[in-house]
Amino acid sequence: MCGIIGIVGKSEVASALYDALTVLQHRGQDAAGIATLDGNRLRLHKGSGLVRDVFDQTSMLALRGSVGIGHCRYPTAGSEGSAEAQPLYVNSPYGIALAHNGNLINTEALRREVFEDDRRHINTDSDSEVLLNVLAHELQIQDRRQLTPDHIFKAVAGTHARCVGGYAIVSMLLDYGVLAFRDPHGIRPLVLGERDTATGKEYAVASESVALDILGFRLLRDVAPGEAVLMTLDGRLHTRQCAEPAKHAPCIFEYVYLARPDSMIEDVSVYKARLRMGEKLGEKILREMPDHDIDSVIPIPDTSRTVAGPLAQILGVPVREGFVKNRYIGRTFIMPGQSERVKSVRRKLNPVGLEFRNKNVLLVDDSIVRGTTSKQIILMAREAGAKKVYLASAAPPVRYPNIYGIDMPVTAELVAHGRTVEEVERMLGADRLIYQDLDDLVWAVRDGNEKLADFDTSCFSGEYVTGVEPTYLADLEFARSDDAKSQRRQAG
Numbered sequence: 001m002c003g004i005i006g007i008v009g010k011s012e013v014a015s016a017l018y019d020a021l022t023v024l025q026h027r028g029q030d031a032a033g034i035a036t037l038d039g040n041r042l043r044l045h046k047g048s049g050l051v052r053d054v055f056d057q058t059s060m061l062a063l064r065g066s067v068g069i070g071h072c073r074y075p076t077a078g079s080e081g082s083a084e085a086q087p088l089y090v091n092s093p094y095g096i097a098l099a100h101n102g103n104l105i106n107t108e109a110l111r112r113e114v115f116e117d118d119r120r121h122i123n124t125d126s127d128s129e130v131l132l133n134v135l136a137h138e139l140q141i142q143d144r145r146q147l148t149p150d151h152i153f154k155a156v157a158g159t160h161a162r163c164v165g166g167y168a169i170v171s172m173l174l175d176y177g178v179l180a181f182r183d184p185h186g187i188r189p190l191v192l193g194e195r196d197t198a199t200g201k202e203y204a205v206a207s208e209s210v211a212l213d214i215l216g217f218r219l220l221r222d223v224a225p226g227e228a229v230l231m232t233l234d235g236r237l238h239t240r241q242c243a244e245p246a247k248h249a250p251c252i253f254e255y256v257y258l259a260r261p262d263s264m265i266e267d268v269s270v271y272k273a274r275l276r277m278g279e280k281l282g283e284k285i286l287r288e289m290p291d292h293d294i295d296s297v298i299p300i301p302d303t304s305r306t307v308a309g310p311l312a313q314i315l316g317v318p319v320r321e322g323f324v325k326n327r328y329i330g331r332t333f334i335m336p337g338q339s340e341r342v343k344s345v346r347r348k349l350n351p352v353g354l355e356f357r358n359k360n361v362l363l364v365d366d367s368i369v370r371g372t373t374s375k376q377i378i379l380m381a382r383e384a385g386a387k388k389v390y391l392a393s394a395a396p397p398v399r400y401p402n403i404y405g406i407d408m409p410v411t412a413e414l415v416a417h418g419r420t421v422e423e424v425e426r427m428l429g430a431d432r433l434i435y436q437d438l439d440d441l442v443w444a445v446r447d448g449n450e451k452l453a454d455f456d457t458s459c460f461s462g463e464y465v466t467g468v469e470p471t472y473l474a475d476l477e478f479a480r481s482d483d484a485k486s487q488r489r490q491a492g
């Protein structure tokens with residue numbers, strides 16, 4: 001997953017882009033970058049690390065211009081590090097910079113097509129570079145002398161027709177403005193906002209509405225699945241439905257874990273969706289353990305805090321802060337190898353002993369992926385003196401890989417893959433493990449917007465809305481395994 005932002009403003013935008021990236025930082029901490037349009041020059045600065053580490057005063061001052069795009073990256077395909085930091089740039093046609101959140105699943109076929117038919121060279125393993133070149137080619141074949149919004153939208157339609165997967169794109173065309181679009185299923189999120197200034201309207205698009213909030217942009221709406229929005233340098237907004245109608249299936253994992261609670265996605269408050277997840281999970285626990293002996297509900301910080309409140313209320317027990325998180329350490333998932341991951345859970349969370357001593361506790365997490373976090377935490381709770389340790393997950397068992405831009409481990413590393421709930425319970429060492437049902441999770445989100453008929457729930461159900469070749473999944477297994485990742489790291 002990644003965070004993207006694009007602004008067509010009336011005055012300098014670099015610091016607004018920087019601020020937006022800092023509130024999208026949870027979507028990717030591997031690399032960050034900003035590109036701006038400074039007359040007919042494109043200014044670009046990017047690098048590995050957190051937003052605050054990538055930019056300094058000198059690089060910010062060089063990012064001149066009132067139009068720009070930004071990206072923070074969590075690697076989902078290709079290798080980690082600065083070589084594939086975004087925005088990416090191609091000089092022809094016009095000069096295009098592009099930032100991408102998501103993942104294409106026909107990258108290899110496209111890579112061949114782009115080379116053999118479009119005669120373009122792709123220099124990295126990144127699917128984003130492939131997508132950028134597809135868009136460039138589709139723009140190239142339009143009428144060059146007089147590029148109109150119509151030509152640009154035709155190029156997006158061509159890109160939609162060729163690129164399969166989950167993607168939200170923000171790009172910048174020199175001399176033209178910012179072009180943003182979403183995949184035909186609307187899997188990855190993208191919102192549109194506007195702001196009034198003394199000299200006219202400014203427009204922005206972002207992965208999450210929280211980025212618009214902090215910049216003082218009004219959230220207008222989500223960019224529709226398969227829609228493109230073009231914000232031109234003259235301050236106008238053009239929009240067009242470019243892709244053939246397809247099943248709208250926003251990623252449900254955004255609501256479970258990825259997005260910030262203060263964001264609105266598809267007109268659904270992420271915060272309220274999480275409250276409803278807690279409600280449904282509480283009801284299920286009460287059904288399964290009507291005479292429960294739970295003394296308190298302890299959220300595993302931070303995401304599951306929102307879930308814990310209503311859950312505890314339904315069970316009639318208090319919520320307690322049993323773990324204190326060291327906020328100066330990154331997400332444990334980010335650690336490369338398994339042994340590092342285990343160590344960093346301990347570094348990140350420390351138990352408050354008195355909340356565990358002689359108590360039966362129900363720990364609640366937003367999701368269980370590898371199970372590393374839960375296993376360690378259950379052990380920590382026992383060491384701190386808990387009598388019984390129950391575990392509840394606000395998401396159903398994660399059993400299948402995500403192919404639309406969330407970095408999920410390979411199937412073999414997913415603790416619930418090929419295992420029953422009882423088997424996972426034993427693996428994790430819990431006295432009882434209760435997962436949210438998928439129907440309840442869907443209800444929790446849809447209750448915020450009845451119009452949402454479908455979701456991408458593939459990591460729970462194994463059903464992929466775009467369809468997927470079995471060979472793609474097999475290749476992915478190899479590319480994402482810890483072994484493959486460490487081989488890539490050694491190779492430099």
Ligand code: AMP
Nearest residue numbers: 333365367368369370371372373374407
């Ligand atoms: P684990 O079961 O040890 O793999 O970790 C699960 C925890 O990681 C959950 O508590 C989530 O908060 C978090 N998590 C879930 N999915 C992801 C992801 N794709 N990237 C980073 N963290 C994640």
